[in-house]
Amino acid sequence: MTTDTSTSPRTSTDIAVIGWAQAAISRRTDQTETQMLMTSITDALTPLGLTRADVDFTCLGSCDYITGQAFSFVANLDAIGAWPPKRDSHVEMDGAWALYEAWLRLHEGDIDIAVVTGSGRTSTGDPSLIYPMEMDPYVLAPLGADLVTFAALQARAVISAGLADEKAMAEVAVRSRGKGSVEELLAGEYVREPLRRHDLPPITDGAVAMVLATGERARQLVERPAYITGFDHRTECHNPAFRRLDDSPSTRIAAREAGLGTGAPVEVAELQASFTHEELLLRHVLELGDDVAVNPSGGALRANPIMATGLARIGYAADHVFAGGTRALAHATSGPCLQQNLICVLEGRS
Numbered sequence: 018m019t020t021d022t023s024t025s026p027r028t029s030t031d032i033a034v035i036g037w038a039q040a041a042i043s044r045r046t047d048q049t050e051t052q053m054l055m056t057s058i059t060d061a062l063t064p065l066g067l068t069r070a071d072v073d074f075t076c077l078g079s080c081d082y083i084t085g086q087a088f089s090f091v092a093n094l095d096a097i098g099a100w101p102p103k104r105d106s107h108v109e110m111d112g113a114w115a116l117y118e119a120w121l122r123l124h125e126g127d128i129d130i131a132v133v134t135g136s137g138r139t140s141t142g143d144p145s146l147i148y149p150m151e152m153d154p155y156v157l158a159p160l161g162a163d164l165v166t167f168a169a170l171q172a173r174a175v176i177s178a179g180l181a182d183e184k185a186m187a188e189v190a191v192r193s194r195g196k197g198s199v200e201e202l203l204a205g206e207y208v209r210e211p212l213r214r215h216d217l218p219p220i221t222d223g224a225v226a227m228v229l230a231t232g233e234r235a236r237q238l239v240e241r242p243a244y245i246t247g248f249d250h251r252t253e254c255h256n257p258a259f260r261r262l263d264d265s266p267s268t269r270i271a272a273r274e275a276g277l278g279t280g281a282p283v284e285v286a287e288l289q290a291s292f293t294h295e296e297l298l299l300r301h302v303l304e305l306g307d308d309v310a311v312n313p314s315g316g317a318l319r320a321n322p323i324m325a326t327g328l329a330r331i332g333y334a335a336d337h338v339f340a341g342g343t344r345a346l347a348h349a350t351s352g353p354c355l356q357q358n359l360i361c362v363l364e365g366r367s
Contacts, residue, residue: 050136065228075131084141111324112133112327157255186216241338249275269303298355
C-alpha cells in the first residue's frame with residue numbers, strides 16, 4: 018500500500034542549492050540545538066556574501082520527542098534571528114522535508130532566498146525509547162519493538178529475498194566507515210540477528226543548514242548552482258506488517274516522478290541508509306549500477322545526525338555538482354523500515 022503525498026509541481030522556475038554547512042558532528046555535544054544551528058546557518062550564509070536579513074523564508078526540521086520539549090522549534094528560531102521578521106515554517110521531520118517545503122514556497126515566485134535546517138541530539142535519550150514514540154505512539158510503541166528490531170526484521174527479509182547477505186552488509190560498513198575488515202566485523206556478536214554493531218548507525222549530535230535560491234539570484238551568488246530538477250516524496254503504510262519489507266515501492270515511485278531514468282545518468286547517489294542492508298535494498302530498487310558512486314561521504318553509517326541526516330545527503334550530492342559533476346541523486350527516509358522516502362535530483366549546467 019503506497020500513498021501519494023506529493024504535489025510535485027512542474028514549472029519553469031529554476032531553484033537551486035547554492036550552499037550548505039553542518040555544525041561539528043560528534044557523538045555527544047554540550048551545545049543546544051539552537052547553538053548548533055547558529056553556527057551552521059552562519060557558515061552556510063557567509064561564503065555567499067549573505068546575511069540573515071537577506072533570507073526571505075525559513076523552514077526547520079526537528080523532533081520534539083528527541084528534544085524532550087513541546088514546540089522545541091520555537092527556540093531554534095533564535096538561530097535565524099528575530100529581526101527583520103521573515104516567513105517561517107517547521108516540519109516534524111528530517112530537514113530534507115523542510116527543503117521540500119521551501120522548494121514549494123520558492124515556486125510561488127515572490128521570494129528569492131530560503132534557508133532550511135535539520136537538527137537533533139540523539140545523545141539526549143535512549144533511542145529505544147525515543148524512536149517508538151516518534152514513529153507511532155499508539156500502535157507500534159506498545160509492542161515494545163524499537164527501530165533496531167524493525168530493521169532486523171527487514172534485514173532478514175532482504176537476505177531471504179537474495180538481495181543481500183551478511184558479508185555484503187559488512188562490506189558496506191567497511192566502505193562507509195573506512196576502517197576495519199570484513200572478517201573482523203563478521204566475528205562480532207549480533208545486536209539483533211542478523212544485525213551486528215557495524216550494521217547500525219552511530220549515535221550522533223548535529224545540525225545542517227542549507228541555502229536555496231531562485232535561478233537568476235542563484236547565478237549571481239555562485240558560479241555553479243546545483244539545480245533541483247526533480248523532487249518527490251512518497252509514504253507507505255505505517256505498520257511494517259502490512260508491507261513487503263524486501264521492497265521499497267515508495268522509493269521507486271518517488272525516483273520515477275523525480276526523473277531518475279530519464280536524461281543523463283546520475284554519477285553520485287547519496288542514500289540515507291542508516292543500516293547496511295538498507296543501502297543494498299535501495300541500490301536494487303533504484304537500479305544503481307557499479308558506475309554510480311554510492312555514499313562517497315560515508316553516509317549515515319559514518320555520521321547520523323538525527324533529523325539532519327537526509328538533508329546532509331542532499332548537501333553532499335550538491336557538493337558533487339559544485340565540484341563540476343553533472344548529475345547527482347539524494348535520498349532521505351523516515352519511519353521504520355523505509356516507511357517514507359524522498360528523492361531529490363540535482364544537476365549542474367555549463
